Structures are given as structure tokens and as C-alpha cells.
Amino acid sequence: MSGQTLQAPRGTADLLGDRAKALAEVRELCAQILGQAGYEPIETPAFEATELFARGVGEATDIVQKEMYTFTDGSGRSLTLRPEGTAAVCRAYIEHGMHRRPAPVRLWYFGPFFRYERAQAGRYRQFWQVGVEAFGSPDPALDAELIVLLVRIARALGVERTELRLSSLGKPESRDRYRQALQAFLRSREDELAAEVRARIDQNPLRAFDSKDPGTQAVMAEAPLLLDFLDEEDLAHLEAVRELLGEAGIDHRLDPRLVRGLDYYTQTVFELVCPDLGAQSGVGGGGRYDRLVAQLGGPPTPAGGFAAGIERLLLAAGRFDGRFLDPAPDLYLLYTTTPASRDQRRRAFGILASLWEAGLAAQLEVTGRSLRRGLAQAAKVGARLAVLVGEEDRVALKDLGSGEQWTVPADRLVAVAKERLGGNGHPA
Numbered sequence: 001m002s003g004q005t006l007q008a009p010r011g012t013a014d015l016l017g018d019r020a021k022a023l024a025e026v027r028e029l030c031a032q033i034l035g036q037a038g039y040e041p042i043e044t045p046a047f048e049a050t051e052l053f054a055r056g057v058g059e060a061t062d063i064v065q066k067e068m069y070t071f072t073d074g075s076g077r078s079l080t081l082r083p084e085g086t087a088a089v090c091r092a093y094i095e096h097g098m099h100r101r102p103a104p105v106r107l108w109y110f111g112p113f114f115r116y117e118r119a120q121a122g123r124y125r126q127f128w129q130v131g132v133e134a135f136g137s138p139d140p141a142l143d144a145e146l147i148v149l150l151v152r153i154a155r156a157l158g159v160e161r162t163e164l165r166l167s168s169l170g171k172p173e174s175r176d177r178y179r180q181a182l183q184a185f186l187r188s189r190e191d192e193l194a195a196e197v198r199a200r201i202d203q204n205p206l207r208a209f210d211s212k213d214p215g216t217q218a219v220m221a222e223a224p225l226l227l228d229f230l231d232e233e234d235l236a237h238l239e240a241v242r243e244l245l246g247e248a249g250i251d252h253r254l255d256p257r258l259v260r261g262l263d264y265y266t267q268t269v270f271e272l273v274c275p276d277l278g279a280q281s282g283v284g285g286g287g288r289y290d291r292l293v294a295q296l297g298g299p300p301t302p303a304g305g306f307a308a309g310i311e312r313l314l315l316a317a318g319r320f321d322g323r324f325l326d327p328a329p330d331l332y333l334l335y336t337t338t339p340a341s342r343d344q345r346r347r348a349f350g351i352l353a354s355l356w357e358a359g360l361a362a363q364l365e366v367t368g369r370s371l372r373r374g375l376a377q378a379a380k381v382g383a384r385l386a387v388l389v390g391e392e393d394r395v396a397l398k399d400l401g402s403g404e405q406w407t408v409p410a411d412r413l414v415a416v417a418k419e420r421l422g423g424n425g426h427p428a
């Protein structure tokens, strides 16, 4: 129906002003930090074959069972808006034969992801992630490198109070033995568990650790722990990661109950938590996934990665509002008369284009404000100089701070403005 106003879907948000700037700024910062460590950017499509996530993320996970936006396209294919990045990056790694490149292959991405979740503060249905994946090394230094990079990104954004939780899920064989022990334990205490946990004893018993139900939590405090089921190799790997983190000055806490909601992890798992965020306190997390590439049809490839939520990082940094301010324009172009003549408009536009070309930040008055109102607007947006374009080929340049004014030939304007602004105006 025409005329009815529409709103963005629940759990999504338009990013306006400072928020949109914050997003661009975080991306830039990630590019710096990750580029410095040898990571190359990769962008994969926003949707993939549904099967990729069923196979890559795991049939029994919450993501695949409840949270995917899946649809059928015009030719009857089942497609899904990406709920996470790792499976798609592995698909691209295999599809483009990146395993033939010298290892390790280090990649990073930044973009929107989609999950049908209960929308609340810090939990959205479209959210942004920066993600990092590194292929081709079983070295614990790779695990430690990923963790250091996650912490570096958070710190660079000004997230101060964080806690790094670390654990190991071991090799799949250790995990299977543990799973059986945990299932037996859960069955022995079945009547004390929440219905939801009980229903998943067979499919996904580890998720019982994430339950918010007090009865379940009491039971889980006595549950067997995966760390006690790890073999020597797994324990040595975990120890090595801890030692390297110590070397990098990164505090961490061993958290034997850390269960990441994705099935593909092997050995190292970690999560960066910001307690100030309340219920949605996970800022980022990841781990090693040595079996995933083979599981998706590629050659056996040890690998690991992490993803961090951009909105969460910004919330944790207290920077979602306010602190991302544009550099004010250097110059504001105005007409001396309203309405301006065709010739004035033509010359003003030529000047605007030449100022931009010279690397200066400039804005043209395009709403028909009078000279007086236009000057007020120029001051309001924080411009340093106003350019008053009249009927002649000369323009007046007004310093909005001191009120001084000069007449300048139009073809000298760029040089004079640069001189007045000191160097190149605002830093790029």
C-alpha cells in the first residue's frame, strides 16, 4: 500500500552518522593490525549453499538448527545467508586451490552476518564481524598468534576490561570419549535438568554447560570435565599456547567449561569476554579446527581462526555513540547573492571540484541559504574558511575564526587556501 511507512526488520539497524563512521574506522584499524601480521583480505558472498553450513558448522548446532535464514531461489536451490565466516572461507580456500600456496595462508574478512536469534541489546539478526583464518600450520604459535591479534584489535579500539578464557577440546577421539562419559553423567541426573537440556543429551550434550537454568547449572558444577580426558599431545599443545601467551604478556584464565557453539573446533578454543557488557559479554572467540578443511572436501589442513563482533567491540569500548567525529570541512562555498546566477553556480561548482582534487575537504551550499544563513551553517559544521562566490572571477575568502577576509583570483584559490590552512588542510 502506498503511503504506509516501513521500518527496518527486527534485530537489524540502520547505521547512521557516527555509527557508520565507527564501522569504517574499525575496518581500517583491523586492516592495519592484521596486515602487519601478514593477513590478506578476502570477501566471500553474503549467501552460500545451505549444505555448506550444515556440513561446516554442524547439524547439531543451534546455528544450523534454529538460526539460519534459509530460502529457495528461482531455480529451487536452497541458499542461506551466512551465519558465520569460517565455513565459507574454508570453501573458498579449497575452491581456489589455496592449499597449493606456500603455507601458512593467512586471511581476514569484515562484513555482515545473519542469525535468526532473540534480538536484544548486543544481539542482533544482522551483525558485523571481523574474522581471521589461518591455514596450514599445527604450531601452537599459530593459536597464540590468533589470540594476540584478537586482543590487539580489542585494545586498539579502547576496550579495556576484558578477560581471555582459554581451553582445549582435544582431538575428536578424546572428545568422543568425553561425550560418552558426559552423556552417562547427564542421564544419571536427568530429572534435575531443564527440559531443553534433557532433549539434547544425545545430540549435543556439551551445550548443557551453557544453560542458564539454575537446576542444570548445579548439576553441571559436578559434571566431568573435558580437560581430564585430553591425551598428552593435546595437553602439551595447550601448555605451549599458554606459555606463548605469557611471553606476549597476555593474561588468560583456563576455563574447562568453555564450550563454543560450533562443532568444528579441535584442541584450542578461546573467548574474549567483556564483563561490563552483561548478558551478551562475548566480544570475540575462536579456536583451532584441524579437521574442517578435510570435512569440506579439501586436503587435511591444520588451521585456526577467530571472529569478533563489531557492535560488541564498540559497545565494550563505549564508542558506539559520539566519539567518531568527522574532520570538519576546510572550506564552505557560498554565493554572495540568492538566488545565484547560472554563471555563479557554474564557477562555484568548478571551484568545489578543484578543491576536492587538491585534497581539501569542501562543501557547497546547495539548499539556497542566504549569505548570512550560509555563513552561520559554515560555522556550525566547523569549516575554517568560507569561499564567497559572486559575479566576478575573483572570490572572497573569509576566515571564519578571525573574521578576516581577502579577495583572491579564482585560479589562485587552492594555493591561498592551502597556505591559510597550513600545509594540506586537515590530515587525510
Ligand code: AMP
Residues within 6 Å of the ligand: 084, 115, 117, 122, 123, 124, 125, 126, 127, 128, 129, 261, 282, 283, 284, 285, 286, 307, 308, 309, 310, 311, 312, 313
Ligand atoms: P561466534 O561466531 O558465535 O563465535 O561469534 C563471534 C562473535 O560475534 C561473538 O563473540 C559476538 O561478539 C559476535 N556475535 C555473534 N552473534 C551475534 C549476534 N547475534 N549479534 C551481535 N553479535 C554477535
